[in-house]
Amino acid sequence: MEKTSTTRSQAPMMEGATARWYSRQRGSAPQLAIVQHHAALLTAGLPRGAAVLEVAPGPGYLAVEMARLGFAVTGLDISHTFVEIATEHACRAGVHVQIELGDAADLPFDADSFDLVVCQAAFKNFGRPVRALDEMHRVLRGGGTAVIHDMNRGASRADIGQEVERMGLSPLNSILTRVPLTMLKRRAYSRAQFERLAAETAFRTCAVRADGITLEVRLTKPA
Numbered sequence: 001m002e003k004t005s006t007t008r009s010q011a012p013m014m015e016g017a018t019a020r021w022y023s024r025q026r027g028s029a030p031q032l033a034i035v036q037h038h039a040a041l042l043t044a045g046l047p048r049g050a051a052v053l054e055v056a057p058g059p060g061y062l063a064v065e066m067a068r069l070g071f072a073v074t075g076l077d078i079s080h081t082f083v084e085i086a087t088e089h090a091c092r093a094g095v096h097v098q099i100e101l102g103d104a105a106d107l108p109f110d111a112d113s114f115d116l117v118v119c120q121a122a123f124k125n126f127g128r129p130v131r132a133l134d135e136m137h138r139v140l141r142g143g144g145t146a147v148i149h150d151m152n153r154g155a156s157r158a159d160i161g162q163e164v165e166r167m168g169l170s171p172l173n174s175i176l177t178r179v180p181l182t183m184l185k186r187r188a189y190s191r192a193q194f195e196r197l198a199a200e201t202a203f204r205t206c207a208v209r210a211d212g213i214t215l216e217v218r219l220t221k222p223a
Contacts, residue, residue, distance in 0.1 A: 014058075019081035023059035032061060039065035042118055042147055046071065050115040053139065055104045055132070056122035060086025060097065066118075067095035074114075075099045076107065105131040109139045117146040124150050124187040130200050133219065137202040143223035146203075151188035152215040189215065 014022055039062055043052065048070040057063045057075035063086060067073040075097060077083050083101050090097040102108050104119070105128040117136045126132045136146040189197065191208045194217050198206035203219040210216075 013079050015079055015081045019058075019079055019085065023082075023085050026059055026061060035061045036065050038062060038120075038149075039069060042066070043069055043071055043116065046115055051113060052116045052118065053107075053109070053114040055107075055117060055119040055136070057086050057099070058082050058120075058122070060089045060099065062118065062120060063097045063099070064090050064093045064095055067097045068093065073097045074109075076102045076104070078103055105135060107135040107139050111138050112141045113139045115141055115144050117144070118148075119146070120149040122150070123148050124189060129197055133198065133201040133203060136219070137221055140221040142221055144221050146219045146221075148215075148217040148219075150215055150217075152210050152213055153188040153190040153193070154210060191215065 042062075043050070043066055046052075050071055052066055052071045052073045054063045054066070054073065054075045056077050058077065058079075059082065060075060063073050063075045067090065073096075075086055077086065077099070078101070080101060083099050086097065086099045090099070100108065104122075104126055117140055119136075123129065123132070133146070140146060191210055194208055194215065195206060198204065198217070198219060201219075203221065205219075207218045208215060
């Protein structure tokens with residue numbers, strides 16, 4: 001059984017050509033439609049202008065869509081290239097998204113700054129997961145929620161195949177995507193592992209839902 005702790009190893013950061021290739025693959029029309037849907041679901045119930053932080057936004061597609069919906073969006077990524085790419089996407093979309101360089105385990109924001117914190121497809125790579133969750137708790141306002149979407153360690157090979165098919169990629173890029181997804185699953189958390197991890201943080205508890213390749217974790221800071 002893998003121990004959930006702050007010593008969990010961190011995956012190599014995406015920079016340069018690798019980050020730009022990833023950005024292109026995630027920018028297909030089917031995937032952008034899914035991102036738009038997720039942006040609406042994640043922000044449902046928030047008042048217009050609410051402050052949203054996306055930790056590890058990568059290419060910034062979700063951050064841009066949340067900004068389009070009228071929210072004050074900030075993104076923080078440890079990759080210099082992703083900071084550049086996300087900033088470029090926001091500029092082309094004509095929306096303001098503040099993208100900063102930084103570490104999820106040391107958020108450069110004041111306490112009680114955000115109504116919602118979002119992290120997608122990145123948490124499994126964090127070297128200090130307990131510290132990262134505690135930092136999310138710190139910067140959330142009372143009553144705010146952190147929502148983490150990441151790979152489900154219990155996902156089957158068929159689940160991964162269906163996910164890649166939904167991406168609308170070329171045959172070659174489908175193969176190039178399926179292989180790393182299969183490898184990344186080894187780094188991912190199961191429902192039980194995330195529940196134990198949350199118990200070590202200021203959140204104490206979490207609500208976890210598994211859906212194929214995806215694990216959705218919701219952690220709420222008491223009002």
